[in-house]
Amino acid sequence: MLVSLYRYNPDKDSEPYMQDIDLEVPAGKDLMVLDVLELLKEGDATVSYRRSCREGVCGSDGMNMNGKNGLACMTPISEVVKSDKLTLRPLPGLPVIRDLVVDMEQFYNQYKKIDPFLINDELPPGKERLQSPEDREKLDGLYECILCACCSTSCPTFWWNPDKFIGPAGLLQAYRFLADSRDTATEERLLKLEDPFSIFRCRGIMNCVSVCPKNLNPTKAIGHIRNMLLERAV
Amino acid sequence: MSTQITNFSRNGVSDWLVQRATAVICAVYAIVLVGYLLLTPEITYQQWKDLFSHTGMQIFTLITLLAICAHAWIGMWTTGTDYLRVHTMGEGADRVRFIYQIICILVLFVYLTWGFKILWGSA
Numbered sequence: 001m002l003v004s005l006y007r008y009n010p011d012k013d014s015e016p017y018m019q020d021i022d023l024e025v026p027a028g029k030d031l032m033v034l035d036v037l038e039l040l041k042e043g044d045a046t047v048s049y050r051r052s053c054r055e056g057v058c059g060s061d062g063m064n065m066n067g068k069n070g071l072a073c074m075t076p077i078s079e080v081v082k083s084d085k086l087t088l089r090p091l092p093g094l095p096v097i098r099d100l101v102v103d104m105e106q107f108y109n110q111y112k113k114i115d116p117f118l119i120n121d122e123l124p125p126g127k128e129r130l131q132s133p134e135d136r137e138k139l140d141g142l143y144e145c146i147l148c149a150c151c152s153t154s155c156p157t158f159w160w161n162p163d164k165f166i167g168p169a170g171l172l173q174a175y176r177f178l179a180d181s182r183d184t185a186t187e188e189r190l191l192k193l194e195d196p197f198s199i200f201r202c203r204g205i206m207n208c209v210s211v212c213p214k215n216l217n218p219t220k221a222i223g224h225i226r227n228m229l230l231e232r233a234v
Numbered sequence: 235m236s237t238q239i240t241n242f243s244r245n246g247v248s249d250w251l252v253q254r255a256t257a258v259i260c261a262v263y264a265i266v267l268v269g270y271l272l273l274t275p276e277i278t279y280q281q282w283k284d285l286f287s288h289t290g291m292q293i294f295t296l297i298t299l300l301a302i303c304a305h306a307w308i309g310m311w312t313t314g315t316d317y318l319r320v321h322t323m324g325e326g327a328d329r330v331r332f333i334y335q336i337i338c339i340l341v342l343f344v345y346l347t348w349g350f351k352i353l354w355g356s357a
Contacts, residue, residue, distance in 0.1 A: 047295070193246075194246055195245065196249055196312075199245070200247075200249065200250055233247045233251070
């Protein structure tokens with residue numbers, strides 16, 4: 001199999017380049033893309049990428065595989081390899097630190113903006129803030145996000161306005177707290193989102209939905225927030 | 235740096251509502267006009283002039299012209315602040331975007347006043 005790998009070492013290279021490597025893939029096995037990277041690293045220890053849990057929980061190895069974002073540890077090569085060729089690039093739109101390692105600062109800055117924690121100004125009960133099973137159910141499909149950034153970096157609006165558009169990952173989390181019956185900061189949260197950029201730059205093209213390795217639906221969450229903003233306004 | 239200063243409403247909710255409401259007005263106007271063209275077997279100059287001399291049609295047309303201007307401005311402002319950016323065009327993009335916005339406003343203003351003149355000039 002031919003692997004075309006994005007290479008960039010700012011200490012050595014004046015600009016990024018694609019390195020073509022012929023790789024002997026063990027027969028009869030459907031390797032994950034992360035396994036392919038491990039094999040490449042055996043041959044060249046300078047190949048750089050992030051990885052940790054290798055089972056789709058930590059969200060470290062988000063990358064662009066044959067044009068589509070995803071987690072390398074959860075993506076079998078049979079799913080992405082076309083004509084015996086695999087092209088690996090870093091997540092699009094974020095500054096590259098080295099090879100497949102990107103600077104996630106812009107992504108985390110947007111996440112920070114939505115106050116990703118429970119806010120409750122009422123006196124805390126003795127033991128814990130209880131929630132009915134129905135209210136808890138409202139958080140399904142929201143809390144599972146692992147912040148791998150596959151969705152936000154596949155969104156053209158996030159590429160163009162990474163400093164102002166919260167992005168699908170941040171907005172999914174914004175709705176996670178807006179939908180939480182224990183949170184009392186709904187008004188403050190909505191106030192922060194009503195400008196023309198933070199949420200209204202979403203054009204609903206659903207790239208985020210198509211790449212989410214957890215099969216979550218940020219577009220739907222964005223629709224819910226938009227409805228909350230409209231109900232509050234009219 | 236692109237900010238929302240040049241956006242007239244400075245509010246995403248109102249832009250979103252205005253864009254949808256104006257789209258409905260434009261769609262209804264288009265349906266009415268196409269309906270008129272289809273239901274009128276032979277249109278003469280006099281019929282066309284009478285149509286646009288009717289006060290109701292003049293008001294409807296003026297509302298549609300205003301709706302087109304509002305709709306187009308929100309769309310063009312959004313497009314400009316997406317594409318005409320430093321990281322897509324390099325240094326000087328802010329100046330280009332500002333000139334682009336002024337041109338958009340001028341074109342829309344000419345469109346509106348010209349339409350207004352045609353409309354009321356026909357009375």
